[in-house]
Amino acid sequence: MDRYLLIVSTLCFLAAIVRTILSLRAGTFQRSQFSFLAIGLGFIFQTAFLSIRGQALGRCPLTNLFEVFIFLAWSIALIYMVVGPAYRLSLMGAFTAPLVFLLQAFALIAPIDLRHAAKAPANSWLEFHASISIVAYGAFGLACIAGVMYLVQERQLKTHQLHSIFYHLPPLSDLFAAITRLLWWGFVLYSLGLVSGFFTGGPLPRVQLVAAIGVWLLYAAILQGRHLRRLAPKRVATLCILGFTAALTLLWGISFSAQTHSLP
Amino acid sequence: MTLFCVGLSHHTANVETRERFAGHAESECILRSAGCAEALLLTTCNRVEVYGASEKRVSTNEIARCLVRGIEKDVHEYAPAFYRYEGEKCVQHLFRVASGLDSMVVGESEILGQAKKAYEAARSSCTAGPYLHRLFQRAFRVAKHVRTHTDITRGLVSVGSVAVDLAQRIFGQLSNCKVLVLGAGETSERTARALASRGVKDLRVSNRSSDHARELARLVGAQTVPFEQWPEQSREIDILITSTSSETPLLTSENLAPMLRDRIDRPLFIIDIAVPRDVDPDVNEMEGVYLYDIDSLQSVADQSLRLRRQQIAAAEEIIAEHVADFVASIARGLNSVARAAEHPSVADRSLRASEL
Numbered sequence: 001m002d003r004y005l006l007i008v009s010t011l012c013f014l015a016a017i018v019r020t021i022l023s024l025r026a027g028t029f030q031r032s033q034f035s036f037l038a039i040g041l042g043f044i045f046q047t048a049f050l051s052i053r054g055q056a057l058g059r060c061p062l063t064n065l066f067e068v069f070i071f072l073a074w075s076i077a078l079i080y081m082v083v084g085p086a087y088r089l090s091l092m093g094a095f096t097a098p099l100v101f102l103l104q105a106f107a108l109i110a111p112i113d114l115r116h117a118a119k120a121p122a123n124s125w126l127e128f129h130a131s132i133s134i135v136a137y138g139a140f141g142l143a144c145i146a147g148v149m150y151l152v153q154e155r156q157l158k159t160h161q162l163h164s165i166f167y168h169l170p171p172l173s174d175l176f177a178a179i180t181r182l183l184w185w186g187f188v189l190y191s192l193g194l195v196s197g198f199f200t201g202g203p204l205p206r207v208q209l210v211a212a213i214g215v216w217l218l219y220a221a222i223l224q225g226r227h228l229r230r231l232a233p234k235r236v237a238t239l240c241i242l243g244f245t246a247a248l249t250l251l252w253g254i255s256f257s258a259q260t261h262s263l264p
Numbered sequence: 265m266t267l268f269c270v271g272l273s274h275h276t277a278n279v280e281t282r283e284r285f286a287g288h289a290e291s292e293c294i295l296r297s298a299g300c301a302e303a304l305l306l307t308t309c310n311r312v313e314v315y316g317a318s319e320k321r322v323s324t325n326e327i328a329r330c331l332v333r334g335i336e337k338d339v340h341e342y343a344p345a346f347y348r349y350e351g352e353k354c355v356q357h358l359f360r361v362a363s364g365l366d367s368m369v370v371g372e373s374e375i376l377g378q379a380k381k382a383y384e385a386a387r388s389s390c391t392a393g394p395y396l397h398r399l400f401q402r403a404f405r406v407a408k409h410v411r412t413h414t415d416i417t418r419g420l421v422s423v424g425s426v427a428v429d430l431a432q433r434i435f436g437q438l439s440n441c442k443v444l445v446l447g448a449g450e451t452s453e454r455t456a457r458a459l460a461s462r463g464v465k466d467l468r469v470s471n472r473s474s475d476h477a478r479e480l481a482r483l484v485g486a487q488t489v490p491f492e493q494w495p496e497q498s499r500e501i502d503i504l505i506t507s508t509s510s511e512t513p514l515l516t517s518e519n520l521a522p523m524l525r526d527r528i529d530r531p532l533f534i535i536d537i538a539v540p541r542d543v544d545p546d547v548n549e550m551e552g553v554y555l556y557d558i559d560s561l562q563s564v565a566d567q568s569l570r571l572r573r574q575q576i577a578a579a580e581e582i583i584a585e586h587v588a589d590f591v592a593s594i595a596r597g598l599n600s601v602a603r604a605a606e607h608p609s610v611a612d613r614s615l616r617a618s619e620l
Binding site for chain 2: 153157158160161162164166167169170171172173174176226229230231232233234235
């Protein structure tokens with residue numbers, strides 16, 4: 001039952017993508033309510049899925065790689081819903097939907113929804129650590145999307161080749177301001193997640209800890225470079241994409257190794 | 265009652281012919297001389313058109329005679345320049361005109377304001393009745409619909425407006441932008457004025473001739489900067505407009521690099537409208553610098569025009585739907601209009617209410 005909710009949610013995100021592609025092909029890339037509504041609907045189904053899964057598990061649904069991917073997709077959709085209208089970046093939906101769709105489609109297709117044989121006892125610190133870290137990943141994901149938008153806009157301005165989409169993207173300065181805000185949100189949440197990891201009680205896996213600190217240092221360096229005006233906006237945008245790719249790889253590594261270790 | 269449109273435009277007549285028929289003709293004249301029940305005159309620099317409603321057919325020549333300037337009343341030789349649309353074709357034509365599809369610059373929005381003005385004039389002189397009222401109110405709605413649902417008005421098609429639009433695409437709000445105008449040419453003045461009208465408050469002008477600089481500064485509300493000090497100013501400005509008569513580039517990657525050192529997170533938009541160019545094209549390769557010369561601005565304007573032309577099919581579809589709906593609604597409404605005509609006070613009240 002819960003997987004059906006997820007399939008419907010994934011179809012909602014697919015609808016937003018199809019609409020964007022059709023608009024682009026017709027050369028009429030419009031800022032419409034459709035993307036926002038489709039993503040909103042997808043988000044509701046995601047929430048319903050996570051809620052049912054959480055009740056069944058009796059804890060935050062972050063017990064395997066499948067749930068981690070869905071939680072991450074949910075976080076990205078959540079932050080988009082909050083950030084999009086607030087910073088007049090509703091067009092972000094056109095860029096957000098493909099990322100969320102890919103995450104969910106991968107989670108649904110790949111055989112990663114493995115149930116644990118024994119129900120692990122709930123650990124509130126561990127749940128806090130995992131959930132806050134993934135919401136931070138959501139903010140980094142949105143910063144990555146804003147970075148892609150920035151690079152698209154910047155490229156068109158540099159080459160003097162302005163396509164239909166150019167007239168619907170936010171100004172470069174607004175995009176850069178949004179990237180900076182999202183990076184700060186993500187960084188603060190990620191720091192909280194990292195610190196709370198030390199209170200989980202269990203032994204800390206060395207490789208994962210080093211990798212997590214590495215991601216934290218990468219984002220700290222981006223923000224420091226931004227703060228000290230050492231990094232040009234284009235580089236910040238590029239680093240946001242690289243940073244999120246690294247963070248996603250780390251997340252996959254953590255979940256994969258946790259899953260491997262917990263299997264009987 | 266038949267709706268019709270008789271007129272000439274840039275498609276069918278040269279400017280001399282348009283001038284000849286754009287005299288002091290008034291809707292009342294057309295009403296009286298030609299026997300129209302309702303009439304409205306739309307005159308712009310590109311078209312002269314009469315929209316009317318009449319029981320009996322009013323010939324094109326009769327209307328042309330009302331429009332002709334001066335005492336010359338022989339209009340036969342100009343007959344080929346006139347077009348005539350009736351019924352559904354007339355409705356479609358007005359919807360296309362109001363949406364900017366029939367304009368010289370496709371998608372331009374000035375025509376909508378001109379149509380509204382013409383409608384207001386006809387309404388205040390009581391020459392526009394219920395038919396033209398419904399036709400024009402619908403035309404205004406169609407124009408809005410087309411603009412909202414297509415990219416027909418997207419992009420700008422003149423060099424000055426493209427420059428200002430690009431500045432907004434880079435900086436968003438222009439109120440905090442600092443602009444330096446280097447050289448006191450006519451295009452610089454127009455661009456500086458356009459930027460000031462979009463909220464730029466910090467405008468600076470620098471020119472070899474300080475008299476010209478002062479004159480331009482006075483015209484656009486800017487402060488003057490001695491010509492030898494402009495490189496210093498470049499460190500803090502956001503937009504640079506250059507149009508000097510220098511034979512060699514004033515700005516190159518080498519001399520711009522030190523100026524950009526302290527402003528890595530702030531873009532610099534350079535509009536080079538000088539011929540020969542004031543800025544070395546390599547400057548565009550520098551990080552955070554967006555250089556547009558006169559050719560690239562023109563190229564963007566052409567791209568916008570092409571983009572607008574691609575939207576014509578989508579706009580025509582919207583118009584076709586509205587035409588069909590309007591023709592059906594006017595056919596349905598004929599009886600009620602006829603009833604209202606028998607009770608003019610009721611008709612007046614309902615019209616005024618709908619106009620509000």
